[in-house]
Amino acid sequence: MPNEMSPETLATQAQKKQLNKKPSRPKNRPKSYRLSPTQQRGEHYETLAAQYLQQHGLDILLRNIRSRFGEIDLIARSHHSLIFIEVRYRKNQQYGGAIYSIHPTKQQRIKRVAEQLLPHLSAYFFGGVQPFCRFDVIAIDKDGLQWIPNAFY
Incomplete structure (x- = not known):
């Protein structure tokens, strides 16, 4: 076949093309820059919750674990127990406040992520x-x- 390139030549061209691309966004931006104000507020209250739980003897293992099923805010350990923690903040008590905002659908999502x-x-x-x-x-x-x-169970 005329003009057929060797695999090495094709690979070299692909690498050059990839190297010449401009990055889509700078990698050195601080994390807070990429978060919306709501996400920043959520991160703040998750940090408060983590500190509170550590003061009460829990070891925080992981934060903001995501999967295709949803997210778990905090995962902690207490002796031989694994604890999945949902953190909720509400500015006012409208619609029941923070406690009642974790509806059964959200509970199911958390359980699915935990199971995974x-x-x-x-x-x-x-x-x-x-x-x-x-x-x-x-x-x-x-x-x-x-x-x-x-x-919830």
Whole structure:
């Protein structure tokens, strides 16, 4: 076949083309720059919740774990238990406030993410033994911070 290029030549051209592309955005931007004001507020309250839980003896293992099913705000460990924590902030008590904003659909999403992550978390943090798991909620509103262990099953 005329004008057929060798695989090496094609690879070299592809590499040159890739190197000549301009980056879509700078990589050195601070994380807070990429977050919306709502996301920044959420990150702030998740940090407060993590600090509160650490003061009460929990080890925070992971934050903001996402999967195709949803997100879990905090994952913590207490002795032999694995705790999945949803953090909710509400400015006012309209519609029940922070506690009541975790509707059954959100609970199901959290459970699905936890179910997907459990084998990996068990292997990494518990030596392959499946720990006891629970779902807690940290609700933050004008009345302060409220920790609800075993908030849903």
